Amino acid sequence: MPVNASTADTIQHADTAEQYYAPQYLDGFPQVEAGDSALGSMDTLAVMTVPAAGKALPFAHSPLHDTPSMLLLLVGLLAVALSYHTGYKYIENFFHHMFSTRRRENLFEDRTVNETKILLALIANTCIVEGFLIYFALQLLRPSMAVSLQGNVFLHVSAYCALALGFLAAQWLVYKLIGYTFSDKVGSRLWLDGFKATQAFLGLVLLPVMVMIMVYPSHGKLLLAIGSVLYLVARLIFIYKGFRIFYGNLSSIVYFILYLCAVEIVPLVIMTSVTFWISGILQSLIAK
Numbered sequence: 001m002p003v004n005a006s007t008a009d010t011i012q013h014a015d016t017a018e019q020y021y022a023p024q025y026l027d028g029f030p031q032v033e034a035g036d037s038a039l040g041s042m043d044t045l046a047v048m049t050v051p052a053a054g055k056a057l058p059f060a061h062s063p064l065h066d067t068p069s070m071l072l073l074l075v076g077l078l079a080v081a082l083s084y085h086t087g088y089k090y091i092e093n094f095f096h097h098m099f100s101t102r103r104r105e106n107l108f109e110d111r112t113v114n115e116t117k118i119l120l121a122l123i124a125n126t127c128i129v130e131g132f133l134i135y136f137a138l139q140l141l142r143p144s145m146a147v148s149l150q151g152n153v154f155l156h157v158s159a160y161c162a163l164a165l166g167f168l169a170a171q172w173l174v175y176k177l178i179g180y181t182f183s184d185k186v187g188s189r190l191w192l193d194g195f196k197a198t199q200a201f202l203g204l205v206l207l208p209v210m211v212m213i214m215v216y217p218s219h220g221k222l223l224l225a226i227g228s229v230l231y232l233v234a235r236l237i238f239i240y241k242g243f244r245i246f247y248g249n250l251s252s253i254v255y256f257i258l259y260l261c262a263v264e265i266v267p268l269v270i271m272t273s274v275t276f277w278i279s280g281i282l283q284s285l286i287a288k
Contacts, residue, residue, distance in 0.1 A: 063132055064214040066153040072161070076128040079121040087118030097197035098237055101244050103186050119200055126203025127168060131161030132210050133227055138279055140220045152286055159278055167271050168199060174263060182255075187245050194241040202234040239264065 063069035084091070135157050175195055179188025209227045213220050243256060 062214060062217070063135065063153055063157055066157075068154040069132075069157045072154075072158065073128055073132065076121075076125040080118070080125050083114070083118035083121040086114035087116075090115040090118050094197055094201050097193045098201070099194075099241060101190055101241065103190070119196060122200035122203055123168065123196070124165075125207070126199050127165040128161050129203050129206045129210050130164040131157055131159075133206065133213070133224070134160040134164065134275060136210075136213050136217075136220055137224055138275070140217075140224065142276075142279075152282075155286070156279070156282055159282060160275070163271075163275060163278060167267070171195070171267070178259070178263070182246060191242055191245050194238050198234045198238045202231065205230050235264065 063073070090097075135153075138156075172192070172195065175192055176188065179191050183191070206227055209223050209230070213223045216223075239260070242259075246252065246256065
């Protein structure tokens, strides 16, 4: 009620006609049942209750919140940054290495030690980024593995990075053997240059996709689809260069189809199976 300032210090001067209001339920609302007439015309009274607390959920770990995993990523990026100053010409010639089939190279295009360093740094960065993407792919596409993947993030990420490196090294050995068997020294070098350039460039274009998955995991499936398309494009560029190098006549198409099945498709299927197998091993180790 409004209070008159002139009479606020004493109740003796209060107007007897004024009405003073006080809370009816000083000790809180009573518990009443429907139909209780003690409250006059009110049949029911709404009573506020404290909502029951939900079950506490564990913190969802990810490489973004895992210090060793982020350190591994930063080491790869730092290696590229330190090598760029002396090997930037290799990055400028990415498209030349990916598409060129010219057998007689310019004298000034000889490979230098600095270009070899930045190539190794770029390949390492690609393997690290692919390892992170494999981790996110398993977490999003196989929810049953989510708890295991969050148990020890760095163990999983480092294992998948090593798996990506092993797969890339195995591919390089196979391509070197095929080039030595079905082509000459120059053709084999051109083919391997295309493989190394596409893989080095792939890590740079996949890096933003991987970062966005870490920051916006709710869009993970869409971003993984984009990453898969980028990987497929890199493989198609390399396959196209190989076709230009090895194609001789119509009969060579048969060998080319056999190459696609045996060297490009089957290893990816095997790689997928090995990834799930390694994930199962890591899951059992963490469970112990």
